[in-house]
Amino acid sequence: MPAPxxxxxIRSWTMSDGYAIHGRLWPPQRDARPSAGFIYVHGIQxxxxxxxxxASLLAQTGNPVLLPDRRGSGLNRQDPxxxxxxxxxxxxxxxxxAWLETQYAIERFGxxxxxxxxxxxxxxxxxxxxxxxxxxxxxxxxxxxxxxxxIGRWRVGLALLCGGHRPFPIxxxxxxxxxxxxxxxxxxxxxxxxxxxATARFLYQSSKLDRQLAKAAPGSLRVPVTLxxxxxxxxxxxxxxxxxxxxxxxxxxxxxxxxxxxTLEFEEPVAAFEDFVRQWxxxxx
Numbered sequence: 001m002p003a004p005x006x007x008x009x010i011r012s013w014t015m016s017d018g019y020a021i022h023g024r025l026w027p028p029q030r031d032a033r034p035s036a037g038f039i040y041v042h043g044i045q046x047x048x049x050x051x052x053x054x055a056s057l058l059a060q061t062g063n064p065v066l067l068p069d070r071r072g073s074g075l076n077r078q079d080p081x082x083x084x085x086x087x088x089x090x091x092x093x094x095x096x097x098a099w100l101e102t103q104y105a106i107e108r109f110g111x112x113x114x115x116x117x118x119x120x121x122x123x124x125x126x127x128x129x130x131x132x133x134x135x136x137x138x139x140x141x142x143x144x145x146x147x148x149x150x151i152g153r154w155r156v157g158l159a160l161l162c163g164g165h166r167p168f169p170i171x172x173x174x175x176x177x178x179x180x181x182x183x184x185x186x187x188x189x190x191x192x193x194x195x196x197x198a199t200a201r202f203l204y205q206s207s208k209l210d211r212q213l214a215k216a217a218p219g220s221l222r223v224p225v226t227l228x229x230x231x232x233x234x235x236x237x238x239x240x241x242x243x244x245x246x247x248x249x250x251x252x253x254x255x256x257x258x259x260x261x262x263t264l265e266f267e268e269p270v271a272a273f274e275d276f277v278r279q280w281x282x283x284x285x
Contacts, residue, residue, distance in 0.1 A: 047074025
């Protein structure tokens, strides 16, 4: 992926349940007075290292950017691919947002959710309509085109009866699902921090989050929403994603479609996506 314009600081935060979350932070530029902060939520197999470049574009606004690795993924080696509950994912974002508020005296956030992280970003925004200034969803994993299948779901159900800690392969083992760029495919293939397995408990809690989102009332997402989709996406289904978000959002959804595969910043040329991210970061549609 492109190198970040400015490198992040690697930081850690201890959550209220004792779990140490590691991630990437771009503090405000020297003498800047931040008006808001950015929280960036990555996908199921990825980690923050995949998105340092686009996060560094957000940092050029002078506002702080926090790109945490989800518990059990990336730099977080404790309990890989696991979570005690879907609400714990949201609580982690709550606590990280509170840290940003205290550290930098900010009250509002721009939230970015990529792939699987898109549904987590939507869930958090629904709970924090008054704190979220705007929401950017990049190929969000709200309606996946890839899943475990009937037999896989049956096996997950059996594993839950035994505590739910058994790991299952995440059905995204082909890097070509993410990008058409051979160099980025090689990066994904060789990435030692990518998440290849998730526990039955993780997969159950992920589906539980899906059901919670499905129950959200039309118009209940009251923040401005920008949706970026890829025409050659083989991981998510674009049409139901767009329809559902337009129904959920109280304001018209801004849509941008790129002729690309799923992970937009891995594609070439990247200039159009860069301009799009810069515009959104600056407060544009």
